Amino acid sequence: MSAAVVVGVDGSESSDRAAEWAAAEADRRRAPLHVVIANDDPVRAxxxxxxxxxxxxxxxxxxxxxxxxxxxxxxxxxxxLLRQSSAAQLMVLGARGLGGFADALLGGVSLGVATRASCPVVVVRKDVPVTVGPVVVGVDSSSCGRVALEFAFAAAARLGADLVVLQAWHEESLLAAPLSPTDRDEVERNIRLSLNRETAHLREEHPEVAIREVVQHGHPVAALTNAARDARLLVVGHRGGGGFDGLFLGSVAAGVLHHAPCPVAIVRNAAADS
Incomplete structure (x- = not known):
């Protein structure tokens, strides 16, 4: 029997949408669905x-x-929820609760679980857009980006959706001198070649998925949020590790969770944590 898709609920409208999304995804994966509420107050039993x-x-x-x-x-x-993630193939959460009981369960929890879970996590907003748009994945040259890319190809194949593979880049330091137009063109050319190499074997595995590769100068969060305006799903990798730095400082995962208009999948590279 395959591992379950697990959805964390709390009775809020946001978690209801998450449960609906999780049920549809479990159906697509031909996997069982497990619905979980975590309760740390006997009064709320x-x-x-x-x-x-x-x-x-x-x-x-x-x-x-x-x-x-x-x-x-x-x-x-x-x-x-982190314990549940160790035996799940996917965890689905709502973006926020209603206050009171709901906030105690999911309102401040989805970010922490999404960036520390053992399995991929999808965070679903209350207003899930009805769209036939693409799956969008943010990649870089890291192992986390490759794991996210594999997840996104499989998701696009299940959904019958196109795939947009986006790599955003910018100068590493605000103190660095701006690149000349010629140097910028050279950087983008090299990124496109590298991106094409990264996707080659996955194109062969998923010939049914129409793919568009985009290289864009700018901050990854802004580029991905903009690209996801009509997306069915936005996928990003996360190197894990937890802690304050992992959650808030320069985290693309945290940024897109706050700003993306569509469901967001956070795919952690467990090998990078060891």
């Missing part, structure tokens, strides 16, 4: 049981052939 039952029932209704299970797990939401 009845609310938690009711919320998880409602989410499970809705997923069963919309996807009758899908195997759906659910549970309420005692403990802090981040710790519970």
């Amino acid at each position: 009845e609310h938690a049981e009711d919320a998880v039952r409602r989410a499970e029932a809705k997923c069963r209704t919309t996807h009758p052939s899908l195997e759906v299970t659910s549970e309420v797990v005692a403990g802090h939401p981040v710790e519970v």
Whole structure:
């Protein structure tokens, strides 16, 4: 039996959208769906049981052939969801809760889980755009970028979507002298050649996926957020490691989670953490 797609819910409208997205993705993957609520307050036990039952029932209704299970797990939401991620093939979370019980569970949790989970994590906003647009993936020359690229190709194939592979670049330091037009053209030429080499074997594995490669000068968060305006999914890699630096300082993953208008997949390279 394949590993489950796990969705963390909390009774909020945002988590309802996450459950809907997770059920559809589990169906596409032909995987079971496991609905989880983490509860660290016994006073909220009845609310938690009711919320998880409602989410499970809705997923069963919309996807009758899908195997759906659910549970309420005692403990802090981040710790519970990170443990769940160790046996999951994918985790899905809402972007924010409603306040009170919901905020205690997912409102401040999705970023921490997304950048530390053992499996890929998709964070779904309340207003999921209805689109036939592409999957967009942000890449660089790192191993994390290659892992994100593989995930994005597979996602585009399942969705029957085009794939936009975007690499944004900019001078490493604000103190560095601006590149001349000739030097900038040379940098972009080299990036395009490298990008084409990176995608070559995946093009062969997924010939059904139409791909467009984009090299853009600018900040990665701005470039990816703009490219994802009509996207079905935005995929980025994350090197993991946790901590304050990993979550907030210069993190493309954190930036796109805050600003992208579509569901965002954070794909961590576990090998880079060891």
